[in-house]
Amino acid sequence: MAAFDTPVQHRSDKETLVCLRTLGQPDPASLQAYLNVGGYKQLQRLVQDKVKATDVITQVKLSGLRGRGGAGFPTGLKWSFMPRYYDGTKYLVCNTDEGEPGTFKDRDIIRYNPHQLIEGMAIAAYTLGARVGYNYIHGEIWQDYEIFERALDEARAAGFIGENLFGTTFSFDLFAVHGYGAYICGEETALIESIEGKKGQPRFKPPFPASYGVFGKPTNVNNTESYTSIPWILEHGGDAFQALGVPNSGGTKLFSVSGHVERPGNYEVRMGMPFTELLDIAGGVWKGRQLKAVIPGGPSTAVMPAAAIMGATMDYDGLSKAGSSLGAGSMIVMDETTCMVKTLKRLSYFFYEESCGQCTPCREGTGWLYRVVKRIVEGEGRMGDLDLLTDVSSNISGRTICALGDAAATPVLSFIKHFRPEFEYYIQHGKSMVTGKAE
Amino acid sequence: MLNIEIDGKAVEVDHGTTIIDAADKLGIAIPRFCYHKKLSVAANCRMCLVQVEKFAKPLPACATPVADGMKIFTRSKAAVEAQKSVMEFLLINHPLDCPICDQGGECDLQDIAVAYGAPASRYAEEKRVVLNKNIGPLVSTDMTRCIQCTRCVRFLKEVGGMMELGMVGRGEHAEITAYVDKSVDSELSGNIIDLCPVGALTSKPFRYKARTWELTRRPSIAPHDGLGSQIEVHIKDGKVLRVLPREKESINECWLSDRDRFSYEGLNSPDRLTVPMIKHHGEWHETDWKTALEFAAGQLKDITNADGGEQLGVLVSPNSTMEEAYLAKQIAHGLGSSNIDYRLRQTDFRLDGKRMGTPWMGCNIPDLQEMDRILVIGSNLRNEHPLLANRIRKAVAQGAELSLVNPMDDDQLMAVKHKAICTPNDMVNVLAQILKAMSGLQRLSLCLPKSLNDLLETVRVWDNSQAMAESLAGLGKEVDLVSPRTGIFLGNIAQSHPRFTELYSLAEAIASLCGATFGILSPAANSTGAHLVGVLPGEHGLNAKAMLESPRKAYLLVNVEPELDCHHAAQARQAIAEAECVIALTAYKSEALEHADVLLPIAPFTETSGTYMSMEGRVQSFTAVTKPLGECRPGWKILRVLGNTLGLSGFDFDSSEQVKNAIFGGQKPSTVVWNSLNNNLRELIDIQVKIKSNVLQRLGEVPQFQSDAIVRRSPPLQKTRAVQAPVAAMHSQLLTELGLDDGEMVTVKQGVASVLLKAKRDDRLPHGVVRVPTALPVTSLLGDLMGEIEVTRA
Numbered sequence A: 001m002a003a004f005d006t007p008v009q010h011r012s013d014k015e016t017l018v019c020l021r022t023l024g025q026p027d028p029a030s031l032q033a034y035l036n037v038g039g040y041k042q043l044q045r046l047v048q049d050k051v052k053a054t055d056v057i058t059q060v061k062l063s064g065l066r067g068r069g070g071a072g073f074p075t076g077l078k079w080s081f082m083p084r085y086y087d088g089t090k091y092l093v094c095n096t097d098e099g100e101p102g103t104f105k106d107r108d109i110i111r112y113n114p115h116q117l118i119e120g121m122a123i124a125a126y127t128l129g130a131r132v133g134y135n136y137i138h139g140e141i142w143q144d145y146e147i148f149e150r151a152l153d154e155a156r157a158a159g160f161i162g163e164n165l166f167g168t169t170f171s172f173d174l175f176a177v178h179g180y181g182a183y184i185c186g187e188e189t190a191l192i193e194s195i196e197g198k199k200g201q202p203r204f205k206p207p208f209p210a211s212y213g214v215f216g217k218p219t220n221v222n223n224t225e226s227y228t229s230i231p232w233i234l235e236h237g238g239d240a241f242q243a244l245g246v247p248n249s250g251g252t253k254l255f256s257v258s259g260h261v262e263r264p265g266n267y268e269v270r271m272g273m274p275f276t277e278l279l280d281i282a283g284g285v286w287k288g289r290q291l292k293a294v295i296p297g298g299p300s301t302a303v304m305p306a307a308a309i310m311g312a313t314m315d316y317d318g319l320s321k322a323g324s325s326l327g328a329g330s331m332i333v334m335d336e337t338t339c340m341v342k343t344l345k346r347l348s349y350f351f352y353e354e355s356c357g358q359c360t361p362c363r364e365g366t367g368w369l370y371r372v373v374k375r376i377v378e379g380e381g382r383m384g385d386l387d388l389l390t391d392v393s394s395n396i397s398g399r400t401i402c403a404l405g406d407a408a409a410t411p412v413l414s415f416i417k418h419f420r421p422e423f424e425y426y427i428q429h430g431k432s433m434v435t436g437k438a439e
Numbered sequence B: 001m002l003n004i005e006i007d008g009k010a011v012e013v014d015h016g017t018t019i020i021d022a023a024d025k026l027g028i029a030i031p032r033f034c035y036h037k038k039l040s041v042a043a044n045c046r047m048c049l050v051q052v053e054k055f056a057k058p059l060p061a062c063a064t065p066v067a068d069g070m071k072i073f074t075r076s077k078a079a080v081e082a083q084k085s086v087m088e089f090l091l092i093n094h095p096l097d098c099p100i101c102d103q104g105g106e107c108d109l110q111d112i113a114v115a116y117g118a119p120a121s122r123y124a125e126e127k128r129v130v131l132n133k134n135i136g137p138l139v140s141t142d143m144t145r146c147i148q149c150t151r152c153v154r155f156l157k158e159v160g161g162m163m164e165l166g167m168v169g170r171g172e173h174a175e176i177t178a179y180v181d182k183s184v185d186s187e188l189s190g191n192i193i194d195l196c197p198v199g200a201l202t203s204k205p206f207r208y209k210a211r212t213w214e215l216t217r218r219p220s221i222a223p224h225d226g227l228g229s230q231i232e233v234h235i236k237d238g239k240v241l242r243v244l245p246r247e248k249e250s251i252n253e254c255w256l257s258d259r260d261r262f263s264y265e266g267l268n269s270p271d272r273l274t275v276p277m278i279k280h281h282g283e284w285h286e287t288d289w290k291t292a293l294e295f296a297a298g299q300l301k302d303i304t305n306a307d308g309g310e311q312l313g314v315l316v317s318p319n320s321t322m323e324e325a326y327l328a329k330q331i332a333h334g335l336g337s338s339n340i341d342y343r344l345r346q347t348d349f350r351l352d353g354k355r356m357g358t359p360w361m362g363c364n365i366p367d368l369q370e371m372d373r374i375l376v377i378g379s380n381l382r383n384e385h386p387l388l389a390n391r392i393r394k395a396v397a398q399g400a401e402l403s404l405v406n407p408m409d410d411d412q413l414m415a416v417k418h419k420a421i422c423t424p425n426d427m428v429n430v431l432a433q434i435l436k437a438m439s440g441l442q443r444l445s446l447c448l449p450k451s452l453n454d455l456l457e458t459v460r461v462w463d464n465s466q467a468m469a470e471s472l473a474g475l476g477k478e479v480d481l482v483s484p485r486t487g488i489f490l491g492n493i494a495q496s497h498p499r500f501t502e503l504y505s506l507a508e509a510i511a512s513l514c515g516a517t518f519g520i521l522s523p524a525a526n527s528t529g530a531h532l533v534g535v536l537p538g539e540h541g542l543n544a545k546a547m548l549e550s551p552r553k554a555y556l557l558v559n560v561e562p563e564l565d566c567h568h569a570a571q572a573r574q575a576i577a578e579a580e581c582v583i584a585l586t587a588y589k590s591e592a593l594e595h596a597d598v599l600l601p602i603a604p605f606t607e608t609s610g611t612y613m614s615m616e617g618r619v620q621s622f623t624a625v626t627k628p629l630g631e632c633r634p635g636w637k638i639l640r641v642l643g644n645t646l647g648l649s650g651f652d653f654d655s656s657e658q659v660k661n662a663i664f665g666g667q668k669p670s671t672v673v674w675n676s677l678n679n680n681l682r683e684l685i686d687i688q689v690k691i692k693s694n695v696l697q698r699l700g701e702v703p704q705f706q707s708d709a710i711v712r713r714s715p716p717l718q719k720t721r722a723v724q725a726p727v728a729a730m731h732s733q734l735l736t737e738l739g740l741d742d743g744e745m746v747t748v749k750q751g752v753a754s755v756l757l758k759a760k761r762d763d764r765l766p767h768g769v770v771r772v773p774t775a776l777p778v779t780s781l782l783g784d785l786m787g788e789i790e791v792t793r794a
């Protein structure tokens, strides 16, 4: 297949490229490009020198790397949960199913630097004793899936994955699996069900994947960006990665910036960068308009009014102090012309549409939320609706099998909390306070 | 043991116990929908949320294992708030159509809503509508009522063995459905009606017939297979309207086979015989009991006086009660006949008199699921013994190795470790091989009798048989030599096999070599009981087969439709047609009894009291659950009065209990039973191992829903996909050799008689076998179930 021919987006010198470090090379996704930046050296070193798994895990712990899939669970700690001795196949799974609106970072990793992900997974496999790996790729990014398949072929041919790597007894087979575009398949246990060929539906936890994962075997699941950070960590040391960021948030982070900015795109920056600086990199609010609100980490994180986010830093603690969370780093910027009621309708529709339907509060509640918001948007709102929405959201939160329920509740609760007058206006006047129109 | 506290009550529970189990143990009710003790935990309804100390969020009681020191609150503010919110969610899209819902009054959703629901709904948006699915003639669907608990899905997958239902679609569009254009065909499908906590899945035959509170419920025993399932019969206005399981863990657990659940519809059949009838000059006339019985007695007496008792043959259905069987035997003996038998579909009787006791399954029903190695010989398990198949499925799921020696390879919906699929004749050879391999396995080198050893000399052991022997011996496994948890069982097909004696002797020898439990899976509700009662030919008496082979002048039939219930339909037909006198105690007017002379309307199991003895030797008495229809009378009463009318002594019974007492000689039934059950052979019989034949052999199986007169008349069962027009099925290679095409009409011939059937390709059959079902009017012109058969282009 021909190299992907979309031009590389605008880049900024304020970026720090770890996961996207092949950018700038002629064909960044190629094996050669990755070898040029020192690719696969860490894997070779670990395997040939028989570096102890505990030593690898120590470096990952030191790096302060936290899961980039949204929950921010410390990766080193997660790796230490995998049973060390196990009679049978252990599995490694990479989660490239990003399907949340505004989240598009992992596709750029496999589009521009797939080999670093492969090396990261191979290192994880070596460390955790996994024999087989799967990268589960969202069904709606087919070209990127093909790029990854090409990279796998290259890596296999070059002897970086497969049997008896580097002349040792270490073997690791890695396969690409594509989904069909269901957001819920990004939830790690639904993803595992889907790999098994079943309907993507989350499992009740515990047991967690580390003890009962793919085909019931111990399985480690990480996000694409998490794995892709690993080779850099082992090359430069955990401390160096930690030092790129701030305490509690080591390393760099890819932010998918979208919405009302001049230059939407993915930007890889150091953790802890002030929000204003990141906004700047993306060219600032478009058309010289005023910033109204930001969803900093994807729709499952709470919306923040401009005032709240202006002083925040882009890292786990920084955003949590400011009243939201980092999520997957999917920053959606909204300018003054945005109607928050209509925006919420779109978000609620997403969760309503994407609920797997297995557990009662989410299956029934997401539809309820969407219908009420839709009714308001259509000018049929009632005064009691806002309390009802709050109540229904709280009744979903924390009572479901997986976190999609919470994800659906969060926008409703945070939108109403921060923009209540706008909602009240819409209900009273039957039209938007911002656009002056109903739908 | 873990110490926990629920709602302030302390309790000690085992490791791994869930909160819901612990609460159940304490009698604390936690509301639930998706949880069911027999199914895997789905934790999807969220109704069972409870508060647990130190946890911020409520936890599902059904899926949360307790930890030591846990403090659980099921009725705290937080818990009740969570439960109420789930209830609210469950109801927003529910149609609330209780007034027209069959589940009304026995609905979990209704009951729990009363406790946790709000008086009015806050939901004012449009409701979801889900289209109904046609999943067959037994289960009716109202899918808008479904709460997606997936109990039905899990049941069919985990208990039924095949995922016939699933949840498709996401979110609010998620719905339960069958495969495109498929129905739910499991032989256990009716259980999903019981499992459904709402009115989404209800009984189709029972639809709109009655409200639960209008029904009278009476306990009874299922009258079909040999399991002895405990049932509850629901009656309104004297009519049986439905049958549900009674929970009996050691027999049917909380399940019923579809046959046991839906056969009752046959009780309300227009075929029911409601008055005694006598044939005069070829014409049937209704009459009264006195006339009928006097006429019958006169005929019987005339013939036995003139030609001797041996001219009377008595055939008793193995679905008759012990009391009926006993009295029929008394009459035969009273009239000087020792021609009496209940083994209507057996063809090989060489074991008669050679067995030590009453044949039985050799263990108890729950023992099956604890076994590690099981060999089943000649049984289409799911067809013959649906719930027993489920026990074996459980054993297999837990790692037991199942081996099958069968003349067909029907999918039993469980993993089969080894199988030998061969012609009925070859089954004998395979067993001989297994026996030889078993005796060769070193640590089991027990001596076999010389005659048997000589026989085995000539047998060459195939790899497959060797593997089966090794599996049964548990080679390379840890086996408890005292009770090795191995079982060898002979099914219905084995029992109708022309070389039953060989199968039995070889299987028994294999079992004794490896210390296995050895048993017979009794085909009918009272096969074991009839044997215990002694419904067997006396010393010079004729067995069921001989009675038809050398026709008698008079027959007394108890619950028998000869051409449908006997091994050789054509012979049965002819013998009955040509007999001078046929007295039939029957619940139905039947084509098969057209040639009888007297029809006496006997009460089916719901209208009589009586006793069945199951394959595990369990003696279960039941009482009538409803009044006899019309002039029907309980069989024991009819036979008693017939005995009296014949002037025989020993017929002074006022109740079926008195008959039962007579059967057991005043002793406790269990004592008598345990002294009697014994599968061992008194002596080794001359058997022949190698049977060379190049002829085609029929496999005449009884389809599940043709097994007895009641089942045959249940319209919903007859409408299931399991009931198909009979065909002549054979392996594709055989079709080619015979120059036949799949689907073309062929003449199927046994002896002089022949029928026209469609040829059907079926590669689950071994070469050399033509499968033509029995117990159907169409095939009732044919002969032996496993006899020679010819197939030619029509």
Ligand SMILES: Cc1cc2nc3c(=O)[nH]c(=O)nc-3n(C[C@H](O)[C@H](O)[C@H](O)COP(=O)(O)O)c2cc1C
Binding pocket: A066, A067, A068, A069, A070, A071, A072, A073, A075, A078, A095, A096, A097, A098, A099, A100, A183, A184, A185, A186, A187, A188, A189, A221, A222, A223, A224, A226, A227, A402, A403, A404, A407
């Ligand atoms: C509804 C839902 C969707 C999710 N989607 C994704 C996703 O697209 N990509 C991802 O990496 N993690 C996703 N997650 C999080 C995963 O379950 C899991 O936590 C993550 O893959 C673990 O990797 P990490 O520790 O490296 O972040 C999702 C979680 C939920 C509840």
Ligand code: SF4
Binding pocket: A184, A201, A202, A354, A355, A356, A357, A358, A359, A360, A362, A363, A400, A401, A402, A403, A404, A405
């Ligand atoms: S919370 Fe929603 S998406 Fe998650 S398991 Fe329940 S129904 Fe499915």
Ligand code: FES
Binding pocket: B031, B032, B033, B034, B035, B042, B043, B044, B045, B046, B047, B048, B049, B060, B061, B062, B063
């Ligand atoms: S009963 Fe526990 S979640 Fe349904």
